[in-house]
Amino acid sequence: MTPDQPPPNNLDPRAVALWRINAALGALPPLAGAAFAAFLLGRIDRLPAWVGPTLVGLAVVWAVWEVGPMPALRWRTWRYGIGEREVDLQRGWWTRTRTLVPMARIQHVDTARGPLQRRFGLASVVLYTAAGANEIPALDEATAAAARERIASLANVREDL
Amino acid sequence: MAVGLPSIAASEPGPDRGDVPPRRQHPAWIAISAVRQLRGFAVPILVLVASRGRDGDTRMLVPLIVLALASVVWQAVAWRFLSYAVEGGRLKVQSGVFARRERFVPVERIQAVDLGETPLQRLFGVVGVRIETAAGGSGQADVVLPAVRRAEADALRRRLLQDRGPLSVGSAAALTADGARPGAEATAEDGELLRRLSPRDVLVAGATAGRIGPALAAVSFGFQFLDDLLPESAWRAVTLQAPGYGVRGLVLAVAVGAVVAWGLSIAGAVLTWSNFELRRDGDRLLIAHGLLDRRRRSVPLTRLQAVSVGESPLRRLFGLAEVRFESAGFAGASGEAGVLVPLLPLAEARAFVTAATPGFSPPSVPALSAPPPRARGRYLGDALRPMVGLLAVALVAAALLPAVRWWWGAAVLVLFPLAVWDGLLAFREAGWTIDDGRFILREGGLSRRTIVAPVRRLQWRTVVQTPFARRAQLATTEAAVASGGEGGSLRLRHLDEGVAFGLLALLASPPRSDDARPHPPDSASVPQSPGFGGAADEAVPAAGYT
Known part of the structure; x- marks a missing residue:
């Protein structure tokens, strides 16, 4: 196996829009925090006047990045494959992470659908091992259910940890 | 309901061999949990007593004392409704006065059984039993029975850890015995003594x-x-x-x-x-230690996920080491939980591991594969990065302090040589090999750890690469065994890219004997990756393998 052979499947394309909304919601508290901090910093006389606005500017740039290009980048780099013996996950646009989870180590498998995901008709598949969980974050509901069934049947081997 | 419970004296062996009929804990439970609750009252009472000197008014104490008494009475009621049993291969714990709660823990899910004695528990001749499950992470993972008679606790432990063969006469007698045996005798452990600390x-x-x-x-x-x-x-x-x-x-x-x-x-x-003893009784390890709070921990060898030999910087100077194990239990338990031996000469570590945990002894001459020379700079970078952050924080802090100049923050530069040394050592020590189905990894720096984990125990494995690393054709491989603590991660930084990905394949679980089972029909709608991992066992890239 080499990095040149990524796992075969992409997530559902609707994931991009879902992530955009999530990122926009998630960016609100930090933006409010930055504005509040800028307000507080503005009241300290010893500090130069540009510190507060710069902080807000940085927060806005970060938020635009998170809502704009980031979800699409993440979608393009998120790939998965469900093999006979292992589940193969690859993610990350900057730090690329390739993870293999053997079927024999999977204790149980869930599909999870948050309220926003339900609106988009998406679901995530969560694989639990004795050393933590791994997630395939945004699949079409039918695909997710089928993936869950397939993983469950392949993983259904009684064995000690 | 608990009211109908048979009394301890009347309990008889259950219908199934190895069943333990429902029983209550020792009445000391009332005192022990009342003390635990009353600790919450201690501060207000002390404050009141301390302030009493001023006006001499003690009436405020009355409601507190009433509350405390009520709490003791409540504990007594709760005790009557609390029972444990082993039924049909499951541990069953019932509790709750109004809302009844039943917990079932399958015996095969139990990772370890801990017996602990605080001075208070010793006063009543009871032990606290803590049953570790593999529920990992969640707070309520373990079953805790704070007041079990000593002999019963020993018998329960034997039963829960599934001794091979029928219950021995001794433990069966203990299970039906009424009350605890004298303490001295009950603390005597069986099994071969492997290690003791002076x-x-x-x-x-x-x-x-x-x-x-x-x-x-x-x-x-x-x-x-x-x-x-x-x-x-x-x-x-x-x-x-x-x-x-x-x-x-x-x-x-x-x-x-x-x-x-x-x-x-x-x-x-x-x-x-103090009083540390490690014994091995067949396929169980028995670890006992503690001066005031005494603990006895039983860990079945089959539950061990990994064994590591660690040397802190000071111990390394003196050729000393600590041996730890990883097990799926002990989620959220204190750091001592995974210790096999807190101190032994490094020279004896290998012989010790061979005797205590045979499957985990490192090869005598560990020929480890190392990261390539071009990774040295990256190890240095890893060690220096936190230092740069520290320097920035120190400079800012010094600038904000009125008494000192901003460049005083540069004082943290004295730590840089130490960081450089740590990074260079980390590069020199890092290494891995796969020997007899076991993944052996050494990671270091000023402190050092060698960890041995069977390949079939690895729960997942991953390769991480940043764009910079990709350009240098380096990558980091990580694998994890089930662990209640932090030590379950096996990480090899900055390997050659080919080796890192090759290792991902090398660490695939070997095919099991029952792999001949028919594969379930593939659902056409599910995307698949053809033959992934399946060929890993044959197609082994030779790179880096010694």
Whole structure:
């Protein structure tokens, strides 16, 4: 196996829009925090006047990045494959992470659908091992259910940890 | 309902061999949990008693005492509704006066059984039983029975850890025995004694523990806290008596802090590790330790996920080491939970691991594959990166302090050589091999850890690569075994890219004997990756494998 052979499947394309909304919601508290901090910093006389606005500017740039290009980048780099013996996950646009989870180590498998995901008709598949969980974050509901069934049947081997 | 429970004396062996009929804990449970609850009352009572001096009014104490008594009565009621049993291969714990709660723990899910004795429990001749499950992470993972008669606890432990064959006569007798046997006899363990710590060993363990760093931090925090509390006049008095307080006082404070922290570390080791004994009884390890709070822990060998030999910087100087194990239980338990031996000479470590945990002994001449020479800079970078952050924080902090100039923050530069040394050592020590189905990994720096984990115990494995690493054709491989603590991660930084991905394939679980089972029909709608991992066992890239 080499990095040149990524796992075969992409997530559902609707994931991009879902992530955009999530990122926009998630960016609100930090933006409010930055504005509040800028307000507080503005009241300290010893500090130069540009510190507060710069902080807000940085927060806005970060938020635009998170809502704009980031979800699409993440979608393009998120790939998965469900093999006979292992589940193969690859993610990350900057730090690329390739993870293999053997079927024999999977204790149980869930599909999870948050309220926003339900609106988009998406679901995530969560694989639990004795050393933590791994997630395939945004699949079409039918695909997710089928993936869950397939993983469950392949993983259904009684064995000690 | 619990009211219908048979009394202990009347209990008979259940219909199924190995069943334990429902039973209550020792009445000492009432006292033990009442004490635990009353600790919450201690502070208000003390405050009231202390303030009493002023007006001599004790009436305020009355409602508190009533509350305390009510709590004891409530505990007594709760005790009657509390029972445990082993039925049909499951541990069943019933509790709750109004809302009844039943917990079932399948015996095969139990990772370890801990027996603990605080002085209070010893007073009543009972032990606290803690049953570790593999529920990992969640707070309620373990079943805790705080007041079980000693003999019953031993028998329960045997039953839960599924001794091969029928219950021995001794333990069966213990299960039906009414009340505890005399303490001396009940604490005697069976099995072959593998290791014992002398009082001197315990002191050395405390003196060389890696905890000195964190303890020092705690002490200096305490120092700052004191600084905030003491009135200015007190400080002026101190500074007048110690001229040049600015620097000298600081050095003095750090030195005193270090000595105090060291003393605390030694005291902690004496409390925790006195009377340490490790025994092996067939396929179980029995670990006993503790001065006031005594613990006896049973860990089935089949439940071990990995065994590691660790050397903190100080211990490395003296050729000493600590041996730990990883097991799926002990989620959220204290750091001592995974210790197999707190201190032994490094030279004896291999023989010890072979005797205690045969499957986990490292090969005699571990020929480890190392990261390529071009990874050296990256190891240095890893060690220096936190230092750069520290420098920035120190400069900002110094700039904000009115008393010192901003460049005083550069004082943290004295730590840079240490970081460089740590990074170079980390590069030199890092290595791995796969030997007889076991993944062996050494990671280092000023402290060092060698960990052995069977490949079939690896729960997942991953390769991480940043764009910079991709350009240098380096990558980091990580695998994890089930662990209740932090030590379950096996990480190899900055390997050659080909080796890193090859390792991902090498660490695939070997095919099991029952792999001949028919594969379930593939659902057409599910995307698949063809033959992934399946070929890993044959197509082994030779790179880096010794």
